[in-house]
Amino acid sequence: MRVNEQIRISPVRVINAEGAMLGVMPTSKALEHAREAGMDLVEVAANERPPVCKIIDYGKFKYTQKKKLSKQKQHQIQVKEIRVRPKTGEHDIEVKVKRAREFLEQKDKVLVNVLFRGRELAHIDEGRRVMEEVLKSLEDVGKLEKNPSMEGRRMTAILAPKA
Structure with a gap:
């Protein structure tokens, strides 16, 4: 998963924090939108053409992913x-x-x-x-x-x- 400056491909399809489509734009413009919102630009679908990026709080995103994984923990055999x-x-x-x-x-x-x-x-x-x-x-x-x-x-x- 690439974040902010790690995203090399341009242009990208951008989705804002509320889930609304902002459209296809150059990566530099998408980064500006993310900075204005005080958030990060995160690549969520790298295999798509153009890649899909979302403007979200990356720290919060990682935290929720970790919580989901811990809930899916395997059953301990007793x-x-x-x-x-x-x-x-x-x-x-x-x-x-x-x-x-x-x-x-x-x-x-x-x-x-x-x-x-x-x-x-x-x-x-x-x-x-x-x-x-x-x-x-x-x-x-x-x-x-x-x-x-x-x-x-x-x-x-x-x-x-x-x-």
Whole structure:
């Protein structure tokens, strides 16, 4: 982006600060108009013939461009967690699955935990059934990144969003 004296091509099409077309004029005359307005002459469309220049406050223009870029910042991937137990009811599992689906649609990873307490450790097969049920219902929106495995008193699996 060229500003003021950096603009070498003459003539240029000039637009004033309000957005009104001033017409095609030599670069020197366009610079005079910009100085009279106390602003800068900025080349906004260099590939056009003649190039399009706008009379604007260059510092303010750069600031607003920077603000726009910061708003378009990419989504930071987070790991969200859902916890269930081997005795968790069907409806409660559906609610957790619905929430996990929202996380995956927002491009976040989901850590599925099946927690075991006390004598529940004797029924790991029940916990595995719950885990399989959750993973099966989410396979359309997420892919399995880490297979279910036991880590102490919990069984964990990680789902990543499908690309």
